[in-house]
Amino acid sequence: MLAILHWHKMITGMVKGRKPGFAPGDYTIQKPNNETRHPNPTENDMNPPEFYDRRETRTTDERHAAQLAALKTLVAKAQSNPVYAKRFHDLDAEDIASLDDLARLPLLRKSDLIGMQAETPPFGGLNIIGTGQMRHVYQSPGPINDYDGKGPDWWRAGRALYAAGFRAGDIVHNSFSYHFTPAGSLFDQGAASIGCAVFPAGTENTEAQARALAAFGTVAYMGIPDFLPRLLERADELGLDTSPLVKASVSAGPLFPSVREGLNDRGIDVHQCYVIADLGLISYETPALSAMVVDEDVIVEIVRPGTGDPLPDGEVGEVVVTALAHHELPLIRLAIGDLSAVTPGQSPCGRTNMRLAGWLGRADQTAKVRGMFVHPEQVARALEQCGIKGRARLVIGREDERDTMTLHVEHEGDAAGLAERIESAIKTTFNLRGAARVEAPGALPNDGKVIDDTRDF
Known part of the structure; x- marks a missing residue:
């Protein structure tokens, strides 16, 4: 409960220097599926629509009916795959009578994808189409192989960016990585779908x-x-004018209150969104800054860790996601290892979908550092590179508004140069910089914990 209150306080505080919200408009076009959505407003549009599309304000009954139809189609498509046919042998697509029936299907744990993909590369046998038919293929830390399909905004990030105030004609700086992982492309596609011009900055050279x-x-x-x-501090040091920058959409790491407040003080509106490489957008902040509204093209469940049983609103559990539009490689009831809770009630912004209380921790020992997941398996590989067989613990902390990572290892005997070798192994294994500390045998707790995230969220 304290975690929920902390998150709620963090995202509902008044934002200094907030610009007036956009008023509703009626700039809509008819989509082939009879859903209405705004066209890309031009730079001269003074009154763009408030919502990304009309689905955001549907009634609960309308949304559930559409989700049920999409779920049945997705499950039927999945059952054409031998792996899914075996997994779903107890429930045929036509037997799904309500969204509650989704809980009858087994969970697919994100942590299991590593082993499945290693055994049956590259996608664990879960893909419906051939790898060569995908638009891009990626590899995220773990490693976990990811992909994207065809379409202007396959990851659906445009919805979150629109809620964050991004509009056609905006010039957008994208500092997500375009290397190996899908983050850069994911947000690039979303911004481009709105009509923004994107500078593909990546992660290097501040x-x-x-x-x-x-x-x-x-x-x-x-x-x-x-x-x-850090980017703005460097610009200040160089005497550069960054005053046109007034909005930001952030993800892949916690938005600490001090960071938000500092950016607000510079006149920058900051919104965060909850995105994963496997499925794309899950939920996003709106101008109301009161919990995170769930995307229209996913079904989110909060389940009791270890059981998969759905939990009532307000109770903290593991996040389970089904992406309804991803037919190329269906990921149905993907348990992603994060903890959250459903925030009761409707957002004051007028969007009617369910809301999440935000990220409240991990159901397993996986953690995210500087936008990258770190896994216990990676710790084991780093130790193996250095010939270390003793106990180890990766401690994640926070100093000077930056994530820190220190690998503590027990070692008996000559330790000359060992810390340097471990730090080199950290960089090659995690694709992140980290420190190493060599400890005496017995110095680390015997509690089975490999990753210890000490950050205060």
Whole structure:
């Protein structure tokens, strides 16, 4: 409960310097599926629509009926795959009479994907189409192989960006990585689908990024929360004008209150969204800043860790997601290892979908550091590289508004140069920099914990 209150306080505080919200409009076009959505407003549109599409304000009955039809189609498609046919042998698609029946299907744990994909590369046998028919293929830490399909905004990030105030004609600085993982492409597609111009900055060279930010008169930022303050500090040191930057959409890491407040003080509106490489958008903040509204194209369940049983609203449990539109490689009831809770009631912004209380921890020992997941299996590989067989613990902390990572290892005997070798193994295994500490035998607790996240959320 304290975690929920902390998150609620964190995201519902008054935002200094907030610009007036956009008034509703009637700029809509007819989509082939009879859903109405705004076209890309031009720079001259003074009154763009308040909502991304009309689905955001549907009644609960309308939403559930559409989700049920989409779920039955998805399950039927999945059952054409031998792996899913075996997994779902107790429930045929036509037997699904309500969304409650989803709980009758087994969970697919994200942590299990590593083993499944290693045994049957590259996608564990879960894909319906061939790998060569996908738009891109990616590899995220774990490793876990990911992909995206065809379409202008396959990850659906555009909805979150629109809620964050991004509009057609905006110049957007994208500091998510375009290398190996889908984050850069994911947000690039979302911004482009709205009609934004995107600068693909990536993750390197803060000074060059600061100069580009100023040169283009950038008005919006996409990236991890911690990087934007550093980027602006570097711009200040260089005497660059970044005043056009007034909005940001952040993900892949916690948005700490001090970071949000510091950016608000500079006149920057910050919204966060909950996105994963496997499925895309899960939920997002709106101008109301009161919990995170769930995306229209996913079904989110909160289940009791270890059982898969759905929990009542307000109770903290594991997040389980089904992406309804991803037929190329269905991920049905994907248990992603995060903890959250359903926030009762409707958002004051007018969107009617269910809301999540935000990220409240991990159901397993996996953690996210500087936008990258770290897994216990990676700790084992780093130790193996250094020939270490003793007890180890990866401690994740927070110093000077930055995530820190220190691998403590027990070692008996000559430790000369060992810490340096471990730090090198950390960089190659995690694709992150981290420190190493060599401890005496018996110094670490005998509690089975491999990753210890000490950050205060």
